[in-house]
Amino acid sequence: xxxxxxxxxxxxxxxxxxxxxxxxxxxxxxxxxxxxxxxxxxxxxxxxxxxxxxxxxxxxxxxxxxxxxxxxxxxxxxxxxxxxxxxxxxxxxxxxxxxxxxxxxxxxxxxxxxxxxxxxxxxxxxxxxxxxxxxxxxxxxxxxxxxxxxxxxxxxxxxxxxxxxxxxxxxxxxxxxxxxxxxxxxxxxxxxxxxxxxxxxxxxxxxxxxxxxxxxxxxxxxxxxxxxxxxxxxxxxxxxxxxxxxxxxxxxxxxxxxxxxxxxxxxxxxxxxxxxxxxxxxxxxxxxxxxxxxxxxxxxxxxxxxxxxxxxxxxxxxxxxxxxxxxxxxxxxxxxxxxxxxxxxxxxxxxxxxxxxxxxxx
Numbered sequence: 001x002x003x004x005x006x007x008x009x010x011x012x013x014x015x016x017x018x019x020x021x022x023x024x025x026x027x028x029x030x031x032x033x034x035x036x037x038x039x040x041x042x043x044x045x046x047x048x049x050x051x052x053x054x055x056x057x058x059x060x061x062x063x064x065x066x067x068x069x070x071x072x073x074x075x076x077x078x079x080x081x082x083x084x085x086x087x088x089x090x091x092x093x094x095x096x097x098x099x100x101x102x103x104x105x106x107x108x109x110x111x112x113x114x115x116x117x118x119x120x121x122x123x124x125x126x127x128x129x130x131x132x133x134x135x136x137x138x139x140x141x142x143x144x145x146x147x148x149x150x151x152x153x154x155x156x157x158x159x160x161x162x163x164x165x166x167x168x169x170x171x172x173x174x175x176x177x178x179x180x181x182x183x184x185x186x187x188x189x190x191x192x193x194x195x196x197x198x199x200x201x202x203x204x205x206x207x208x209x210x211x212x213x214x215x216x217x218x219x220x221x222x223x224x225x226x227x228x229x230x231x232x233x234x235x236x237x238x239x240x241x242x243x244x245x246x247x248x249x250x251x252x253x254x255x256x257x258x259x260x261x262x263x264x265x266x267x268x269x270x271x272x273x274x275x276x277x278x279x280x281x282x283x284x285x286x287x288x289x290x291x292x293x294x295x296x297x298x299x300x301x302x303x304x305x306x307x308x309x310x311x312x313x314x315x316x317x318x319x320x321x322x323x324x325x326x327x328x329x330x331x332x333x334x335x336x337x338x339x340x341x342x343x344x345x346x347x348x349x350x351x352x353x354x355x356x357x358x359x360x361x362x
Contacts, residue, residue, distance in 0.1 A: 006107060006359045008039045008083035014074075014092035015046045020277075022050045023260035024150060025089055026069075027241065028111075031152050031352045033068040038356075041083065043095075045074040052238055082106045085359055088135075107362055108133050109355070114140040114149070114259050116291040121145035125358060138358065140351050142294055147358075151350040155245070155267045156342065162249035163269070171197040171232070172328070173251040177205060177261050178275050183317045184210040187255075190324035192229040200231060201247060204238045211235070248272075252331070255314075269342040271334045273314055273327075288315055295341060303333040 009032060013025035025042060032038045044050045051057040056066055063072045072080070077095040082102045088094050088110045094102075102108065108131070124139040124146050140147045174191070178184070184207055191198045202211060204222055211233065212220045220226070226233040239247060244261070248254050248268035256265040257275040265272035274291070276284040288311060296304050310327045313319040327334075349357075 006038075006084035009041070009085040009087060010077075010080075010083040010098075011040060011042045011087045011089065012074075012077070012092055012094055013042065013044050013050075013089050015044070015049045016090075019049070019053055020258040020260045021090055021092075022053050023241065026050075026053055027150055027152070027260075028352060029069045030067055031150070032356070035153060036352060036356050039070075039083075040068075041070045041072055041080070043072045043074055043077050047071075047073060053241065055240060085109060087111055087355075102133060104133060106133065107136065107359060109136045109138050109359075111147075111355075112137060112139045114263070115287055116142050116294045117287065118290070136358075136362070138355060142291075142345065144348055148349050148351040148354045149263055149266070149345065150352065151263075151267060151346065156269070156346040159245065159249040159268045162246050165250075169199075171199045172253065174198055174200045174253045174255070175247050175251045176200055176202045176207070176255045178207060178255050178257050178314075179278065180206050180210060181278065181317070182207075182275055182314060183319045185214045186319045187314070187324070188214050188228070188231060188233070190319060190321040192231040193321045194230050194325065194328065196230065196328065198231050199234060201234050201236055201251065203236050203244065203247070208235070252335075266342050266345060269339040271331060271338050273310055275314060285315060296337075298341075299337050300333060303330040303337065306330040307334065 011025055011029050013021055015022050022044065029040045029042045033040045047057060047059040051059055054066060057071065058064055062076050063070060074095065078097040080098070082098060084106065086094060086098070086102060086106050086108050088108065090113055091110055120139045120141045121143060123137060124141065125136065127134045127136045138147045140149060142149065188211070191200060208220055212218065215226050215228070220235055222235055222237050224235045245264055245268070248265055248270065251270060254265045254268060254270055254272040255275070256262045256272055258277050262274050265274070274288065276288050278284055292308055292311060296307055299307070306327045309323050310319070313323045
């Protein structure tokens, strides 16, 4: 490996139960190809789900090139010659045949889930030598001592341009993307009771039945507009990554979930409420608090209390009108704070660049 740059990368993505894994792998694959001129092959175990994120994907083909990335079915890994780098995402386990074919010339890296917990820096870039070849662990994170965050060169600037294009209306614009176990009806009720008019944009996802139930409907169509008191809900299609980034940049508050939309909300530079992926033993609450402690460390006490309260209520399932209204009352502080914090994070080295540097050092 020391003799040449690792130009050929194989990225493995198993789609567990949501779009987050493929969302991250697709962004990362494109960025490595475009910004770092690498030859990237992306192996995906479920092309049908992936096609929501990669709309031009043809699910009948074993391999195809889209936007400079060669996309393969998971089964195809049996027959290919392993690349210089095998990037296993989120401990998805490399296909056995591929692993067997990986001689000493392939570097094996496992890209882990993002967390703001303090132990991340300690474990980042460690290797386990009990496998052949050795397996290296790469942990994304929010400090320079970690693997960084996925950020294309121009995403933060693009968000600011979209923000500036915003139409000024009296209504507050909110985007809602969450897991179905969130207290959705309570939130909609709190929004309806707000002292402001609210336009809430809901990209089509598994929460639509909950929204339908709130309005006593059996089913809702994409394009529907539903109203109650001060709340207007707009049901929009499942969005491409670019369109979703634009939605985040154009809203005043973004409800996001998991990992991919969470990081995009940060680059949008707008106030956001994050719902971590549900884990056993309340691990997700620990993860949430670690992030809030880190991101809002310098925020004033009054706004911080409102931020912690709404996150806790949203994640534990008991949001009230008071908690929501209290958050709205501190928006004038949260808004500039979030933008400033996002600008600071955007000056750190991004995840793709850190991966490339890490591989060069190995």
